[in-house]
Amino acid sequence: MKKQPVFIIMKLPILLIIILFAEISYSQTVTHRYMIVRTLPLYTLQVNLNYNQSVLELAGTYNDDVHSVQIYEGTTFGTDKGFGGNIVSKINLDRRGQIRFTQTVAFNRILSYTFGKKATLADQGHANYNAFTGALGLEYNFTPSHRFKIYIGADINASIINGETRIWFYGIEGQLGDSTADYNIKNTFRMGFGVDFGSEFLLNSDIGIHVAVKFLDLNVFLRKSEGTNDDAEFKLRDADSPGLRFAGNKSFAFYSIIAGASFYFGIGEKRYKLK
């Protein structure tokens, strides 16, 4: 039987109301709140630049000026500041990622006058050193799954240290002239330790930035002073040896202020639905 057009027109508002309710019902679907937590990185690689400040016997530029006599007598190494770079690899040793095994390769150059020599300074001497260092250590990460990661670490290091120094002989062994002499410090192997305190800040799940402060003493072990006073080229003289020039018990210690980039591998996300 054919339906009347009036009947169809009467049913139309009912259909519209049903569609409208369906739409409202759809738009009222509950939206949940989620807490999103980042998983810890499985592996971290850092590339850094260092600014170095020498301490203990590595420091020897009082009044902004090097003191040749102190280098010559073996009291100090005669440096002040320096710069360098390092690459650090970090591998998790536990499931929570708090303990990490670190491997480091570093180069540091430490000089008497890093930012140039002032014209008014008297001493014409200087001392510059290069240190190529490899280190193995452990790190404790306080916040491994946070975007902001804080850690302390310590490592044992092995270094090849070389350099050169110029001695200004004014006032040394009774001399009053402006004569100078150059000496070469040959590649010397030493072992030491480092302790650091730093933080990493994740920019995203792949890359972050990094700042730290590290104290390094590169010649705690294997100190030695060899050769004669006639040598113009000799190995690092960092142990007491009475009568031998440049020899004296000296720490090759400095602070590094470190900044660089971190590359993260294996970071995921976990969602927790909040009630």
Place this chain on the structure above:
Amino acid sequence: MNKKSTALAFLIAVLILLYGCGGSGQYKIEKGNYSDTTYKSTGAVLKGTYKVRTAPDFTLQFSGGLNLGMAELSSNYQNIFDAQQFVNGENFGVKTGFGFMLTGKVPLHAAGNIRLNITTTYNRFQSDMFTKTSPFGRVSYNVFAFGLGIENSFSPSFKLKPFIAVEIQGNFISGKADIIDEAANSTRNVKIKNSFRIGYMVYSGLEYMLSNRFGINFGLKLTNANQVLKQSSIDSDPNEVSIRDKKVDDPLDFAGFKNFTFTSFFIGFNIYFGVKDVLFKF
């Protein structure tokens, strides 16, 4: 320090303070409608809550530690005091010391990241600390300082609160020296009068809350106590002198360009006020 260096130092300080500012980022809250994760039960009982704390309204921090001198505060001569270097004004004649610091921290906004720090410190340096007795004498210094600065607490509502801070300090430096002349068999006793200098302190460390009221802290501090107002004045009594830390052209005992700069490793405790718990339920 010229204007360029000052501007650069200021920029670096601001960047350091802003580094990581705004929270530790362990989690973020997001709205959405994700299907539940399916997993095979291991039988482990999951923790259904996550507790954080509000930032403290006020923190009182007490810490103490060992100091290691740098630049002219790091005297080097066979690990003992060298009177000649000291009299020539090459260095202050000391290398190591100890100190204490009391800091009040007031948050400057509701989240509690940026805090105003008001600090008082005492530091002492001795030429015969951790070293052999020198046949040339000894020297010691006392430094009382009052400082005002800004701190960034990276995670003010968490148990573990890393922080970094910078401060401007007013320092009162005094001391005394006994200079032995072995040849003449005499000792010169010199009093270093209270000298006022302005310096700075940069420090970073961790606070760890043991409860909502009490916590511990440790960190590393760099201080330069005489960045500004260096001078080498001629005193009426040659054995009662000011700190004499500025280069002078005419020979003057103890005078030379010298920075009273050192690093400190500190450890201590914190007392917190106004910390409340906030609980998230899963």
